[in-house]
Amino acid sequence: MSEAVLRLEEVETYYGEIHALRGIGFEVREGQVVALLGANGAGKSTSLRTISGLVPARRGKVTFMGQDITRMAAHRIAQLGLVHVPEGRRIFKGMTIEENLDLGGFTVLDAEERRRRREAAYAMFPILAERRHRDSSLLSGGEQQMLAIARALMARPRLLLLDEPSMGLAPILVQEIMRTIRRLNEAGTTVLLVEQNARAALRLAHYGCVMETGRIVLAGEAAELRANEALTKAYLGA
Amino acid sequence: MPLQEILLQQLANGLILGSFYALVALGYSMVYGVIKLLNFAHGDLYMVGAFAGFGCLSLFSGWLGAGWAGIVPSILLSMVAVGLLGVVIDRIAYRPLREAPKLSVLITALAVSMVLENTVLAFTGGQFTAFSTDLGFAGIDLGLVHVTYTQMVLVGTSIVLMVVLELFVSRTRYGRAMRAIAIDPDACRLMGIDVNRTIALTFFIGSALAAASGVLAGVYYGSINFFMGFLIGLKAFTAAVIGGIGNIPGAMLGGLLLGLLEAFGTQIPGIGGQWKDVFVFAFLILFLVFRPTGILGKPEVERM
Numbered sequence: 001m002s003e004a005v006l007r008l009e010e011v012e013t014y015y016g017e018i019h020a021l022r023g024i025g026f027e028v029r030e031g032q033v034v035a036l037l038g039a040n041g042a043g044k045s046t047s048l049r050t051i052s053g054l055v056p057a058r059r060g061k062v063t064f065m066g067q068d069i070t071r072m073a074a075h076r077i078a079q080l081g082l083v084h085v086p087e088g089r090r091i092f093k094g095m096t097i098e099e100n101l102d103l104g105g106f107t108v109l110d111a112e113e114r115r116r117r118r119e120a121a122y123a124m125f126p127i128l129a130e131r132r133h134r135d136s137s138l139l140s141g142g143e144q145q146m147l148a149i150a151r152a153l154m155a156r157p158r159l160l161l162l163d164e165p166s167m168g169l170a171p172i173l174v175q176e177i178m179r180t181i182r183r184l185n186e187a188g189t190t191v192l193l194v195e196q197n198a199r200a201a202l203r204l205a206h207y208g209c210v211m212e213t214g215r216i217v218l219a220g221e222a223a224e225l226r227a228n229e230a231l232t233k234a235y236l237g238a
Numbered sequence: 239m240p241l242q243e244i245l246l247q248q249l250a251n252g253l254i255l256g257s258f259y260a261l262v263a264l265g266y267s268m269v270y271g272v273i274k275l276l277n278f279a280h281g282d283l284y285m286v287g288a289f290a291g292f293g294c295l296s297l298f299s300g301w302l303g304a305g306w307a308g309i310v311p312s313i314l315l316s317m318v319a320v321g322l323l324g325v326v327i328d329r330i331a332y333r334p335l336r337e338a339p340k341l342s343v344l345i346t347a348l349a350v351s352m353v354l355e356n357t358v359l360a361f362t363g364g365q366f367t368a369f370s371t372d373l374g375f376a377g378i379d380l381g382l383v384h385v386t387y388t389q390m391v392l393v394g395t396s397i398v399l400m401v402v403l404e405l406f407v408s409r410t411r412y413g414r415a416m417r418a419i420a421i422d423p424d425a426c427r428l429m430g431i432d433v434n435r436t437i438a439l440t441f442f443i444g445s446a447l448a449a450a451s452g453v454l455a456g457v458y459y460g461s462i463n464f465f466m467g468f469l470i471g472l473k474a475f476t477a478a479v480i481g482g483i484g485n486i487p488g489a490m491l492g493g494l495l496l497g498l499l500e501a502f503g504t505q506i507p508g509i510g511g512q513w514k515d516v517f518v519f520a521f522l523i524l525f526l527v528f529r530p531t532g533i534l535g536k537p538e539v540e541r542m
Binding site: 006015040053054073074075078079083086090091092095099102103106107151155207214223 | 424431
């Protein structure tokens with residue numbers, strides 16, 4: 001049995017008075033793709049923001065590679081190799097594609113190593129290579145998502161958190177992004193994926209958790225969840 | 239003096255004044271660029287820098303003399319000391335308010351300004367302190383205009399500091415991080431960037447540049463006082479707005495332009511020296527009305 005890279009136990013998170021996570025727990029194992037599914041406002045993004053340290057958990061415990069990261073500052077968590085690609089991509093608009101990639105590799109001190117990783121990113125996403133010195137805000141939505149993923153890969157993450165990578169993209173681009181995620185996973189990257197597009201996510205994932213109002217209401221092997229028509233209808237609206 | 243000489247003399251005066259403004263404007267603009275705070279205490283760091291430089295020079299002059307041999311280490315020490323003061327101010331006054339409304343931070347900046355001014359007032363008793371050096375008046379003559387070596391070194395030092403800063407911000411890891419924080423601090427955290435540390439570095443650099451300007455101004459004018467940072471703070475703010483606030487080359491350009499405007503403005507018949515501040519702030523108002531993004535500032539365009 002492979003080791004748990006990430007483990008959440010009874011995690012509760014508040015936004016001011018709003019009880020956004022009401023005690024969630026799950027595991028992500030080495031080499032897996034785990035999908036967090038559910039409707040808008042179910043707490044999927046909050047889960048990722050809690051794991052990566054952007055919002056503090058009020059109660060519970062988050063463990064990454066055996067280390068307690070519940071109260072750790074976000075930048076320290078990123079330095080450990082847990083990299084979060086946030087909702088809406090959040091690329092640095094006004095800076096070039098190359099600068100965005102270099103920022104993704106901020107923790108890589110050796111400039112030569114950074115350059116090698118940049119070239120690897122360009123090889124993976126040739127569309128970025130062509131425009132490396134152009135302002136990243138000129139990219140299309142799909143290209144911005146590619147850049148956001150490439151930027152995260154600069155840090156060679158042990159665990160990649162992806163928040164709605166397919167949001168706002170045309171179906172053909174959604175497929176391309178999903179293929180990219182599969183390729184990354186096959187190359188050894190462990191992925192925790194948040195998606196509204198449950199069908200696409202479950203085709204890719206090994207394991208899925210369905211969230212509703214801050215709780216995990218259903219969890220299981222992706223194949224089982226896919227097969228469970230009634231549940232998919234009820235919870236995934238698909 | 240014939241007109242040509244007057245203009246040349248004012249060009250020299252304007253460049254010197256402008257380089258002081260530019261150095262202070264850089265810190266204003268950097269801090270604004272990174273955390274969107276108008277640090278109204280910034281001019282006072284220039285003043286504290288002048289006093290720190292004066293203190294160092296008093297200590298060194300017995301042994302290194304009051305020429306450049308004593309002045310250069312005084313500038314460097316003052317830059318380090320005031321740089322650290324800037325970091326401490328950020329840590330105790332601004333950092334606890336990072337998530338607070340902008341107005342709270344702005345008011346805190348005014349309070350910090352008063353604390354700095356009144357502390358120096360308490361120590362100096364509000365007297366003008368003579369900043370005496372023995373740099374002499376050697377220089378070169380251009381027609382009837384005499385430009386001293388000191389003046390050239392002042393402008394030269396400012397330009398070197400500005401170029402180094404621009405290279406730092408555009409080419410280095412932490413320089414990139416500063417620009418990225420200005421765009422999206424949370425995304426920076428997710429890249430492993432220590433945002434608070436990078437902001438502290440911004441304060442260090444901005445404050446050190448203000449200190450350098452303060453010592454250079456002390457050397458140039460020969461007198462310093464606890465209130466000297468007030469007006470230059472406002473003018474540096476004006477320079478930063480004219481150049482495009484948040485923009486480093488803009489702050490330099492704005493500073494130099496403002497220095498030249500002030501120097502030449504006083505030569506316009508009917509506008510004497512006593513009107514120079516009115517002249518400067520009239521430009522601020524014109525810019526705020528007609529081009530609030532400044533000369534080099536770009537209007538923000540969002541593409542979804």
